[in-house]
Each structure stands twice: as structure tokens, then as C-alpha cells.
Amino acid sequence: MTEPILQTTNLTKEFGKLVAVDDVNLEVERGEFRSLIGPNGAGKTTTFNLLTGALRPTSGTVTFNGEDVTGLPPHERVRKGLGRSFQITNIFSGLTVRENVRLSAQAAQHGDFRPTEEFLKRANTFEEVNAHTQRVLDRSGLSGRGEEVADNLAYGDKRRLEIAIVLATDPDMVLLDEPTAGMSAEETRATMDLIHEVLSDRTLLLIEHDIDLVMRVSDRITVLHRGAILAEGTPDAVSEDPEVRRAYFGGVEA
Numbered sequence: 001m002t003e004p005i006l007q008t009t010n011l012t013k014e015f016g017k018l019v020a021v022d023d024v025n026l027e028v029e030r031g032e033f034r035s036l037i038g039p040n041g042a043g044k045t046t047t048f049n050l051l052t053g054a055l056r057p058t059s060g061t062v063t064f065n066g067e068d069v070t071g072l073p074p075h076e077r078v079r080k081g082l083g084r085s086f087q088i089t090n091i092f093s094g095l096t097v098r099e100n101v102r103l104s105a106q107a108a109q110h111g112d113f114r115p116t117e118e119f120l121k122r123a124n125t126f127e128e129v130n131a132h133t134q135r136v137l138d139r140s141g142l143s144g145r146g147e148e149v150a151d152n153l154a155y156g157d158k159r160r161l162e163i164a165i166v167l168a169t170d171p172d173m174v175l176l177d178e179p180t181a182g183m184s185a186e187e188t189r190a191t192m193d194l195i196h197e198v199l200s201d202r203t204l205l206l207i208e209h210d211i212d213l214v215m216r217v218s219d220r221i222t223v224l225h226r227g228a229i230l231a232e233g234t235p236d237a238v239s240e241d242p243e244v245r246r247a248y249f250g251g252v253e254a
């Protein structure tokens with residue numbers, strides 16, 4: 001078996017007496033579309049935060065691309081290729097689409113927005129970043145929108161820009177935290193299509209509470225319940241698992 005791109009070992013997060021994430025051993029294979037689901041309070045957001053580095057675990061480790069990243073802050077993980085979806089508030093609304101994408105590319109390369117001495121010494125850097133920015137705009141379907149101010153974009157193009165900002169960090173894997181929260185059925189479908197269109201060659205981990213949505217899009221699903229993994233498998237296998245049905249639907253057979 002090939003080495004998983006992302007692995008957690010005995011990952012645990014306690015908040016006082018509450019064990020929000022309880023000894024989770026998760027392995028995500030390179031290239032797969034994995035979803036992490038679970039009822040309210042199952043520990044999805046806490047797990048997401050442990051993977052991005054926003055939270056430190058009480059115990060256990062996170063390994064990415066064969067490297068222990070447990071102690072690394074979020075921006076270091078992004079630089080190592082563990083991207084995460086940004087909410088719309090991460091768009092700089094007064095800047096153009098191109099400037100937003102370029103800033104993201106630069107931040108991922110250099111860790112901050114200030115040109116360092118080393119950065120200035122590399123004569124090709126600006127050209128490289130500009131070329132990379134253009135590739136990302138093309139790939140995201142925004143090549144005709146580069147000079148538009150982000151705030152003036154239509155809803156669908158704002159979503160494209162969010163994905164472009166993630167893509168600009170050149171991630172091997174993207175963590176998506178409820179990317180369709182608050183959307184209508186039609187917007188949800190369009191956003192999932194967009195994720196497939198733009199990010200299909202990356203490993204994806206979607207954190208989601210909408211079980212119908214994950215059934216449609218995932219290669220494999222991991223079900224969390226009370227902080228622990230309850231079940232794991234293909235959408236068909238998971239949907240037929242009696243324990244999942246009990247946890248998810250409160251014993252009501254759908």
C-alpha cells in the first residue's frame with residue numbers, strides 16, 4: 001500500500017473534561033476525495049482545526065507527506081502543501097481578482113506579504129509569481145475577470161475566487177470546511193461542481209454535516225461520533241451501516 005498523504009495517530013483533543021476528538025487514527029490516500037461527517041458535536045470542526053494547525057492536540061500526531069507536522073503553525077502547513085478552504089471573508093474585497101490570487105501565491109511561498117531581501121534578490125520571482133497567478137486564473141475560470149475588483153464579482157465568481165486563492169498556494173491536499181454552508185440547493189450543486197472542476201487533481205478532505213451531499217461526491221467517508229471514528233468506507237457501505245444509521249438518524253430508519 002502506498003503511504004497515505006495525511007495520517008493522524010491517536011489524535012486526541014480535550015477541552016477540560018470533554019474529549020472532543022478521541023484517539024482518532026485517520027489515513028487519507030493520495031488523490032482520494034474523502035469526507036468526514038458526523039452529527040452535531042461529533043468533533044468535525046475540532047478535527048479540522050487540528051489538521052490545519054489552528055489547534056494543538058492534547059496528544060497524538062498529524063503526519064503530512066511523511067512528515068510530522070503536529071507542532072507546525074497553520075502557515076507552515078500551507079507552505080508544505082496542506083491547503084485549506086478560506087471563507088469569503090478572506091477575500092480582500094477592495095483588491096482586484098488578480099491581486100487577491102497573487103497575494104495568496106506570494107504568502108504561500110514566503111510566509112508573509114512583505115518582500116524579503118531574499119525575495120528581492122531572486123530576479124525571476126515576480127515573473128514566476130505572475131505566471132503562476134495567470135495559470136491559476138485560467139484554471140479557475142477567472143481569466144477574463146483578473147482586473148475586476150473582487151467586491152464587484154457576482155456570487156458564483158466570488159466562489160471561484162475563493163477556490164483560486166486556495167489553488168494559488170499550490171496544495172497537494174485541500175481541507176474544505178462546509179464549503180456550501182448556507183447555500184441553496186442550486187448554489188451547493190454549482191459549488192461542488194466547481195470544486196470537482198478545479199481541484200480534481202488534488203487530494204480533498206471535506207468536513208460536512210450534510211450526509212446526502214457527501215454520499216454524492218466522496219470516494220470514501222469517515223463517520224465521526226462523539227469524537228471517535230464510528231465507521232469508514234465507500235458511500236454505499238457507510239450508508240448501509242446500521243451503527244451509522246443509528247448515530248446519524250437517531251435510530252430512525254430512513
Ligand SMILES: Nc1ncnc2c1ncn2[C@@H]1O[C@H](COP(=O)(O)OP(=O)(O)OP(=O)(O)O)[C@@H](O)[C@H]1O
Pocket residue numbers: 015018019020038039040041042043044045046047209
Ligand atoms: N473551544 C472549545 N471549548 C470547549 N468545548 C469545545 C470547544 N470547541 C468545541 N467544543 C466541544 O467539542 C465538541 C465537538 O465540537 P465540534 O465543533 O468539533 O463538533 P462538530 O462535529 O464540528 O459539530 P457541528 O456540526 O455542530 O459544528 C462539542 O461538544 C463542542 O461543544
